[in-house]
Amino acid sequence: MSDLEGRTLDRYKLKQLIGKGGMADVYLGYDPRFERTVAVKVFRRDDEDLLRRFIREARLMANLRHASLMPIYDAGESVLDGLTQYYIVMPFMENGTLRGRIRRQPPLSLQEISNYLTHIADALDYIHKRGIIHRDIKSSNVLLDTEGRCYLSDFGIARTATDATMTTTGGVLGTVDYVAPELFEEGQKANAYSDLYSLGILLFEMVTRRFPFAAESQIALIAMHINNPPPSPRRLVPQISAPTEKVILKALAKRPELRYATATTFAEAFCLSLTPRSGENTTSEVTPRREPVSTDPGDAKTAVKPVALSTLSVRPAPLAGLTESHLLPATNAPFAQQPAGVMQHSPRLRRMTMVALALVMLLAVMAPALFFVLGHHQLRPVTPTPEAPQPVVQIHTAATPTARATMTPTPNITATAHVATATAEQQVKSAKATALAQPTGSTATGDVQTAPTGNALYTDPLNNSGAPATAQANWNESNSCTFQGDGYHVTSRSALVTCMESSHSYRDATISVDMTLLNGQIGGVIFRMSSVPFVGNYAGYLFEVDSQGNYSFSCSSITAGNTVLKEGSIPHGFRSGYHVKNTLQIVMNGSSLSFYINGVFLDQETDTAFAAGTMGFLALSASAVYSHLRIYSIA
Template structure:
């Protein structure tokens, strides 16, 4: 059985219906902050990914509040490159997210399978990631934990970024409680390491580190401790990819240097500018390098994905002096110390071709920008939002017809209402007059009519929980009485006056009978009784006999030697009374030592628990045992005397 199968058999969430909607099917993955399950949305009949936060995070009220805030922010991001967040809530005290289930793998697994990527492949994934970050940054959401694990690669379509905001929620709680900042240190921006503050340029830095890893097969400074790596991020420029892989061209070195400049002001100002840098770099890569990749064996990688706690005060104290200037993005400046400057210089005869190439590229980018801007305006910008019509108090059919005219799908739930007639909408999400994306799904709540209450089942519940359950549906507790019960613990509800499931008015009350617990029984004295008499005495009280046997040299066989459950102890029907019955004296077989030498025979007999006496023939000259009394195999009590005859 695999570890995954074993986990599924013991995981209490497997098979659970979460929030009366999501049926947990199996575990998909486990990370530093959460476990991801595949679940079935039984309301919309579709598979989803259910991410449940680890229990130690649920203990922090600050994390739960920040988690909900960040989940709401992430849900506002609508983009093909962002894993959609559908819902959030709490299960077994742990926060959960319901997200789009992606059919595919992630960059980490892909890197392990391939070792490293080709330049076009790495630039494509970097561009996809930046496109997603651009949409998130426009909504004011900073990821803070860009790394290969958080970049999903579907079987078709662009790469998708997941886990927006979760790193921030965990880090803020860690900072407030311990002064530590959580993050995957291999990809962390210098300003996060020293101050825990982040903006869009911090995510761009992480993309630059990820690009370095995709091309070289390893992260910078791999193999060092988290604090050393963080110190490198703050004090040192990220090494050029060509230092590890000399065949990598200068344009790639320049791009990585620009994305990972130590000073945020020296990086691209936003994701859009970074995307332009990636596009220009891709256009300048020589065709002969398109299929080449670093010589890294698949699976033999030094991944930099450990999530670590870094004390930002310690790091700040180490770097109180101004940092050295970050690597400029100008190509000529970046390579002033390169060993072979002539490689960077283009032959004069190619200058006209480069001018034409750059002019064509600029023209294409302008056209793409115009088309892309129009597309963004209508798909994700202000032009993609509608105003919710008035819904409250209107008949459901009228509201659905108006939503259909606007192209908005809807999902309907029912609820009781004292004010809204049956069949009319009580509320909607988004609410009346709110802005809604043209592809969003509207949740409508429809009145079921008069507010009758269904009596819940409170049998077996503690009194306070039973009262709370009745109060939750608006019912009162009526008369309370008490009775013994062998099955229901004391203080729990033994029975209820109104059957569960009954429909009653909201001002009704429910009578309860509370259990006094099990009827007590006093343990009798069993010493010196026969085994049968002791058993009868125990079972007559409704108790169970738990009989052990032991040898005894003093108590006759079949009588009680001792009782482990003390006389007079209070037990309850079905409880066990433990006592020990004598098996008589213990007997063992006399070892057969005939033919053995005197000392060997003595050792064997004494080891079996016997006392040895010796008789000699001819003075016992040969030292060989001729006979024993009793003979070998005879059953005797331990301590008995065995006589050996020695020749």
């Protein structure tokens, strides 16, 4: 229902779509009667059962009075364009969700975590005493105001002791990352103990900026909740004390009776564990380690095949500003070649790389000819200065000069539909004129006017490895990188997998590609990538997007790991979920890098780490399909 932007529902003016849920959209709105900004939650599904839940949520929230529960201003229904729209009006929380705060820098301090946990626990005990089980405790359901107070929200799947429908079905609802293991057993229903387990996951996420369990499918993740002990929080965050770790692990006990009796008891135990010992400072930031952590699976039996944590990475909270954890294959070779397309960022690999680079420098003194070889593998290329201009785009290929003629130009990349009726030549001229007239950026609505593009360098539907342009590009083909009828499939079980073409090197150009996530976490584009000598790995930029519309832009260096330069949420126009197509666009113009999704401007960053290189696609614990690749030069 993004078409409700700019409309008036009852007396509320809906300005902008700011969030999507399972059964409702949330709009930034304005209430002229009280002259205040509000959040308007509008039901958007054609489902009678979900509508009953939505109305029930409004009534439930209206009867709850607690300082840490999201209040509601109004609720009702209104006819718009002949359709009845149901809505709930709440305060607008300027600081967004706790999930967003966890992902931002700097990390939460232990004192901030303690304050949030105390308020959430107090609200949880309040509803538990009234016979209400929330069933969806998670960081995205906790909202923050400008004063730093937090509010528990979203009672859409909560159940009460008097709700016969919800208590007799016994169905498992909620987000699998947070669901208690006993709820996957037949005949088990959600209760206060299962809410407390979800609160324990939330605490683990706040402290470590990661989830304790990660898997490529929900079935595997369920098995880990049932079988595997959580990883040691102290190995991820060395600053926390042993008593603090003990509190977190007790909250995540597999057996409900071994957890805390109440949420308040849990919060108090955590606060007491923060009592400073000699030399400790509880107000300092908690900085997670970047090393991968693995533990052995437990001995509990289950109908689902257990998944060994030793084969999986510990997943960060979605798009957190941390390095992905990858496990190196067992090898005794000091410079073992890693599997093609898999990026590794372990400390051991960094040490090996430093030794390799030192060796390269020594050999360079003895053999000047080596400079010519390494000139094609610069780890951190230098951006050309204005006094020494470089070619706009460099293409290195072993193909014959006639090979470029086989590339079929596609329409120019624009965010305004009316330009599509113009000819390709007019589009190019318009794009150049726009690029010269004003810097690429956002308008008042955040949409890109026209992405600056020039001559088509490479266009490819990516559905046939034998096509001339595809064969010329020399794409990776393996179990993780396959061409199929609907596009180029990139599949990752746990580590970050990259599938690249190796024939072209792009400096100043635009990249546009359609991405369809089939399952899992994250997909995206890698660009200005270069190979690192001896190590068999790559360095460059990553533009990542998850299924819920969160994005991240990072710089990947073998020696420094993955550094997040920018992350956030797509303001509007993103199609969330799986098996839906979104168009990712990147504009590379010198050190200026701009990012768009479906024509919506996201961000413009300046970085000089990498000036040119090849491109490809990525998947992190996900399967994604890429199609209709279009790359244009910037003239």
